[in-house]
Amino acid sequence: MNKYQARLLDRASKNLLRQLPKFDWQTDFYSNDYLGFARNKGLIEQIKAESQQYANQQIGATGSRLLSGNNRYVEKVETAIATFHQVPAALLFNSGFAANVGLLSCIADKEDTLIMDELIHASLIDGARLSKAKRVRFKHNDLGDLAQKLATIEGNKIVVVESIYSMDGDICPLKEVADVCKKYQAQLIVDEAHGIGVLGDNGAGLVSQLGLNQEVMATVVTFGKAMGGHGAAILGPQWLKDYLVNFSRSFIFTTGPSLHQLATIFCSYQLLPQANQARQQLQTIINYLDTKKKESPFTWLPSKTQIQAVLIPGNEFVMQAAEQLQANGIAAMGIRYPSVAKGAERIRICLHAYNTVEEVDYLMEQLALIAKQELALVG
Numbered sequence: 001m002n003k004y005q006a007r008l009l010d011r012a013s014k015n016l017l018r019q020l021p022k023f024d025w026q027t028d029f030y031s032n033d034y035l036g037f038a039r040n041k042g043l044i045e046q047i048k049a050e051s052q053q054y055a056n057q058q059i060g061a062t063g064s065r066l067l068s069g070n071n072r073y074v075e076k077v078e079t080a081i082a083t084f085h086q087v088p089a090a091l092l093f094n095s096g097f098a099a100n101v102g103l104l105s106c107i108a109d110k111e112d113t114l115i116m117d118e119l120i121h122a123s124l125i126d127g128a129r130l131s132k133a134k135r136v137r138f139k140h141n142d143l144g145d146l147a148q149k150l151a152t153i154e155g156n157k158i159v160v161v162e163s164i165y166s167m168d169g170d171i172c173p174l175k176e177v178a179d180v181c182k183k184y185q186a187q188l189i190v191d192e193a194h195g196i197g198v199l200g201d202n203g204a205g206l207v208s209q210l211g212l213n214q215e216v217m218a219t220v221v222t223f224g225k226a227m228g229g230h231g232a233a234i235l236g237p238q239w240l241k242d243y244l245v246n247f248s249r250s251f252i253f254t255t256g257p258s259l260h261q262l263a264t265i266f267c268s269y270q271l272l273p274q275a276n277q278a279r280q281q282l283q284t285i286i287n288y289l290d291t292k293k294k295e296s297p298f299t300w301l302p303s304k305t306q307i308q309a310v311l312i313p314g315n316e317f318v319m320q321a322a323e324q325l326q327a328n329g330i331a332a333m334g335i336r337y338p339s340v341a342k343g344a345e346r347i348r349i350c351l352h353a354y355n356t357v358e359e360v361d362y363l364m365e366q367l368a369l370i371a372k373q374e375l376a377l378v379g
């Protein structure tokens, strides 16, 4: 056995082994396709037609954007994104992960401090690690703790938050965070991975909803969740785009987006203003689950968004519960420690415009059965 296999074995013995899931479950409570864009037949047809217009061009970018990978179409898509979000500039990245790593690693250097909510996504943590900046965590969504940390830090300060947190599903008090940042002369970065499509007019996100475009230095929007595709963009002033083009390594040293990816992003943006009904359906199912939570034997996190979490403490218990749901046709995933705090292991429930009241009822029934079995085990 080599050391890598030994590490895998060690993980498995601690109930922490990651494995690629199966695909034959029926009820989707796990994907990030909140508005059903990824399966929207009309959108799929539009993407085909859009790509067809450029069919005589190359299918791939053929190089990085700074070499052979720039073209009129990619610039058109970036202009459309910037126009939609009413910001001066947008720069595309191959994924949200690449955008966050590329942004944080170059935006802060050793004189600077990154002050980050303790629940921010791994990609932001990795980007911060790659920068030379000092790193400080503040308590999740805790304005008092943020202000206290900012008051003691010298030099350039950059605060990093998400609009909707990916594991807890709660919303950042962004207006108040922006006010605190202003008071302590800190810059603000917002990851809207789970906010875009869902929050704000036409799904433009929380920054736009609160009119904070001027206050936020950089907003990261990703296209793999409510937008149904893949990729990301960083929104902000023109100087930020110029700076990223010069210093962001995950932008510079990678192949530009393919024709299909660009067409998908372009068409998804066109669909966003027409998705009010899907947003309404999503809100209805969120409200329905919210009423049902009160009858549940488990503790739920107090989220009011499409991301919900049922606490089932203990890695072993939570994975058993997830397996039981899956065996009954429900696609929902267990999230273990250390991805979340010890004791806060959970089943993450993602809601979608296409989930039905019957599906939520079925989920609740299955959870109630699991709770009964656990009681029997403990008793």
Ligand SMILES: Cc1ncc(COP(=O)(O)O)c(C=O)c1O
Pocket (backbone or CB within 6 Å): 095, 096, 097, 098, 100, 121, 123, 162, 166, 191, 193, 194, 222, 223, 224, 231, 232
């Ligand atoms: C908050 C947050 N930011 C960034 C990402 C990464 O985005 P992508 O999947 O486009 O790489 C994710 C995805 O899980 C996320 O939840």
